[in-house]
Amino acid sequence: MTVLFLKELRSNWRSFRYPAFLLILLFFAILDPLMLKYMNEIISYFATGMEIIMPDPTPEAAFLSYLSDVSQIGIMVLIFMAMGMVAREKENGVTGWLLSKPIGRWQYLAAKLLALYSVIIIGLIACSALAYLYTMSLLGQAALNGSILATICLLVFTIYIATITFTFSTLLKTPLLAGGPTLLLFFLSGIINMLITNSDAANFYPNTLLSLMKPLLESTATAADLTWPMAVTTILILLMILLAGYRFSKMEI
Amino acid sequence: MFEVRNLSYKYPRNREMTIRGMNFDIRQGEIFGLLGPSGVGKSTTQKIMVKLLTDFEGSIYYRNRDLKIYDKDYYQEVGVGFEVPVHFSKLTAEENINFFKKLYKNQADTDTLMKRLGIFEDRKKKVSEFSKGMKIRLNFVRAMLNNPVMLFLDEPTIGLDPANARILKNLIKEYREGGGTVLLSTHLMNDVDELCDRVAFMANGKIVETDTPQSLKRKYGESSVEITYVKGDNLQKKSFEMETLSKNNEFFELVRNEKIVSMHSKETTLDDIFIKVTGVESYA
Numbered sequence: 001m002t003v004l005f006l007k008e009l010r011s012n013w014r015s016f017r018y019p020a021f022l023l024i025l026l027f028f029a030i031l032d033p034l035m036l037k038y039m040n041e042i043i044s045y046f047a048t049g050m051e052i053i054m055p056d057p058t059p060e061a062a063f064l065s066y067l068s069d070v071s072q073i074g075i076m077v078l079i080f081m082a083m084g085m086v087a088r089e090k091e092n093g094v095t096g097w098l099l100s101k102p103i104g105r106w107q108y109l110a111a112k113l114l115a116l117y118s119v120i121i122i123g124l125i126a127c128s129a130l131a132y133l134y135t136m137s138l139l140g141q142a143a144l145n146g147s148i149l150a151t152i153c154l155l156v157f158t159i160y161i162a163t164i165t166f167t168f169s170t171l172l173k174t175p176l177l178a179g180g181p182t183l184l185l186f187f188l189s190g191i192i193n194m195l196i197t198n199s200d201a202a203n204f205y206p207n208t209l210l211s212l213m214k215p216l217l218e219s220t221a222t223a224a225d226l227t228w229p230m231a232v233t234t235i236l237i238l239l240m241i242l243l244a245g246y247r248f249s250k251m252e253i
Numbered sequence: 254m255f256e257v258r259n260l261s262y263k264y265p266r267n268r269e270m271t272i273r274g275m276n277f278d279i280r281q282g283e284i285f286g287l288l289g290p291s292g293v294g295k296s297t298t299q300k301i302m303v304k305l306l307t308d309f310e311g312s313i314y315y316r317n318r319d320l321k322i323y324d325k326d327y328y329q330e331v332g333v334g335f336e337v338p339v340h341f342s343k344l345t346a347e348e349n350i351n352f353f354k355k356l357y358k359n360q361a362d363t364d365t366l367m368k369r370l371g372i373f374e375d376r377k378k379k380v381s382e383f384s385k386g387m388k389i390r391l392n393f394v395r396a397m398l399n400n401p402v403m404l405f406l407d408e409p410t411i412g413l414d415p416a417n418a419r420i421l422k423n424l425i426k427e428y429r430e431g432g433g434t435v436l437l438s439t440h441l442m443n444d445v446d447e448l449c450d451r452v453a454f455m456a457n458g459k460i461v462e463t464d465t466p467q468s469l470k471r472k473y474g475e476s477s478v479e480i481t482y483v484k485g486d487n488l489q490k491k492s493f494e495m496e497t498l499s500k501n502n503e504f505f506e507l508v509r510n511e512k513i514v515s516m517h518s519k520e521t522t523l524d525d526i527f528i529k530v531t532g533v534e535s536y537a
Contacts (some may be wrong), residue, residue, distance in 0.1 A: 007341065007352045014343035014379075093339040100303045100333040102325045102356050252265060253305045 004103065004111030012115065017081045022123045024077045025070060029131035032066040037138040059135050059142035060217040066131040067154050070124070071210050075161050078120070079182050082165040084175030085112050086248075091174055096253045105249045109170065113241065116162055124155050143219055150213040153226065156233055157209045161186060163237045170244040206233040254403060254434050255279040255302065259311035262294075262301060271297050273458040274311070284425065284435040286445045288523075289455030290533035295438040296336065298455075299405050302436065303333050315403075329358055332401030336408040336438075338392035342381035346372060346391055349380055350398065357399035366394045370420060385412050393421055397428075404428065404435045410444055422448060442523040452523075456531040466523055473529055474521040478504075482511040492519070 012018045035042070036057040043052050086109070089095040098108060128151040135142055164185060169178040193207035202208045208229040215221035255278060262272040272294045279285045287295050300306045302313065304320065304327065313320040315327070340349050350363050367373040370390040372383075380388065389412050396404060409425070410418040425435060425448055439445060445452055446466055453463040462469065476495035481488055493504045495518065507513075527533075 003352055003355050007344070010348070011341050011343050093335060093337055094341070096300070096305050097333070097335060097339045099305060100328060100331075100335075101353060102328040104325050252308060253300075 001107050001111055004098075004107065005115055008111050008115035009118070012081075012119075018119050021074070021077050021081050021119065022127075024074050025123050025127035026130070028066050028069040028074065029127040030134065032069060033062040033131060033135040033138050036062040036065055057139055059139045060146070062135045062139050063131060063142045063147055064150070064214055064217050066128070066135075067150055067213050070127075071154055071157065071213075075158060075186065076183070078158065078162055079165050079179055079186065082116055082162055083169055083179030083182060085116065085166060086169040087172055087175045087178045088169075090253065099253055105251075106245055109245055109248055113163075113166060116166065117159060120158050120162055121155065124151065124158060128154075143217060146217040146219055149223055149226065150216045153209040153213050153216065153230075156230060157206060160206050160233050160237055163240045167240040167244040170248050203228040204232045205229060206236065209233060254281045254316065255436075256314040257302075257311070258313075260298070260301065260313065261310040262297060262306060262308075264297075265308075271458055272301070272309070275455075275458075275460050277453050277460055277463055279434060279436060280451075281434050282429060282432055283450040284429050284437055284448050286449035286452035287436060287438045287455065288440075288442075288445060288452055288527060288531075290531055291440075293455045293531070294458045295455060296407055299333075299407055299436065299438055303328075303331065303405055329399060330401060331403045331405065332396040332399060333405045334392050334396035334407065334409055336411070338388040340380040340383075340388060340391060340395075343379060345377050345379055346383065346387075347376040349391065350376075350394060353395065354398050359400050361397050361400045363394055363398065366397055366424070367391075369424065370394065371417065386414060386417055389413055390417060390421065393424070402433060404433055406435060407438045408440065409437070410439075410441060418444075442527055446523050454527065454530040456533075462526075462530050469523070469526050470521050473526045476521065477519045478516060479519055480504075480507060480516050481514040482507065483514060484511065488514060 040054050165182045172178045196202050257277050260275040263270045301309050354360050453460045477492045479492045481490050
């Protein structure tokens with residue numbers, strides 16, 4: 001298991017998949033607080049002769065901007081990064097070769113999933129901490145509790161999308177076949193979220209985790225509001241892992 | 254080593270069976286050749302025997318135990334070299350070896366193997382920088398990582414130059430001499446002739462002939478003598494059966510009266526048998 005896990009980390013690092021995702025997180029962690037701090041100056045530079053008055057940026061708005069960008073662009077990069085994690089290896093014969101070694105099928109999947117989750121967790125925590133500290137140095141301190149809870153929301157949602165990508169990658173034949181439905185589901189779930197946002201159903205919907213980031217940062221929502229969407233998302237993650245593992249264990253490689 | 258009885262297999266998306274009731278044994282310490290045209294089911298049979306395809310009919314016994322009973326420990330004993338060498342191209346050759354060597358209780362001296370196959374000097378290079386031949390040689394080293402007692406090889410020399418193919422064939426022979434057993438799938442009848450103790454020819458998902466190469470040559474043998482001679486301004490050819498040569502007056506007349514350009518004996522090759530038995534031209 002350790003051997004596979006280390007192989008997965010090294011192989012994906014050298015193929016620039018993991019660095020690409022981490023660089024995107026880093027990019028937004030540095031750029032968003034800076035952009036918000038100097039937004040007035042940037043606008044006045046480009047719109048000479050016009051007077052545009054923007055409200056003073058708040059630390060919460062800067063941190064939320066980082067979280068929002070990661071929840072869109074960051075997650076799309078993640079989908080592209082992860083869509084081939086199993087499908088590509090099935091397609092080029094690596095899976096067959098690996099499974100002709102003393103490696104169980106569940107072990108094979110677990111190593112991949114653990115490596116992916118590790119990169120997401122470490123990357124998101126590190127970059128969020130950086131974005132928080134950088135925001136603090138430029139604009140003042142955002143609410144710490146709210147920032148931590150909002151980051152956890154993003155983290156769980158990102159893991160949820162990563163698990164969907166992983167499941168499609170396990171069930172389907174090629175990376176493109178895996179990436180397509182994941183992206184479609186990602187956009188579709190965003191649209192559904194807009195439609196149900198004010199209904200009770202929103203409490204049981206994973207995208208609510210993203211909708212709660214703003215109220216958590218502004219202290220208009222509390223940890224208790226996370227209970228249901230967090231529980232539902234976690235259950236969905238576990239179910240998808242079980243589905244992928246069960247199908248893979250029966251798969252003719 | 255292996256007893257395969259009434260083995261049948263159909264890929265989930267296929268309508269027709271790929272394997273239709275195969276029966277064969279592989280004895281300990283032999284190189285058993287599985288031969289047949291492309292798509293006949295050789296690789297599928299190997300995949301079943303290495304437990305990658307599990308939904309088969311019939312029975313396979315490995316060391317007198319049902320193959321289905323074995324768990325992943327089965328792979329501690331077997332080595333597999335697939336036809337298309339798959340490597341982690343972003344890892345070095347050494348990493349490709351050492352990462353997976355750790356999975357085994359019994360570990361081979363891979364440095365010596367790499368030296369013999371001429372890739373030791375390049376072990377620090379990423380596999381993406383390797384030539385096709387180097388990848389094939391590395392594939393063989395990886396099949397031997399655990400000093401297996403049973404080795405599955407699918408077209409091991411295809412894509413290798415004659416010198417490296419010779420080294421690899423010598424390694425396979427040494428492996429057998431050390432007590433190892435090999436299931437070899439190939440199109441190359443020269444390799445079969447040189448390496449295999451017994452061969453099985455496949456056609457239409459079945460085994461249609463099993464024997465030693467020598468016995469098959471005897472069975473299907475039609476040794477003859479071919480004479481090329483000058484007739485008028487043209488070269489003519491004529492064949493005579495070897496067995497009845499001493500009583501063949503036409504042969505003696507021809508030798509006495511015509512100008513002979515060449516005279517060759519012709520023996521049945523495995524290529525001839527391949528074509529005869531499977532009905533398809535081989536690629537050798």
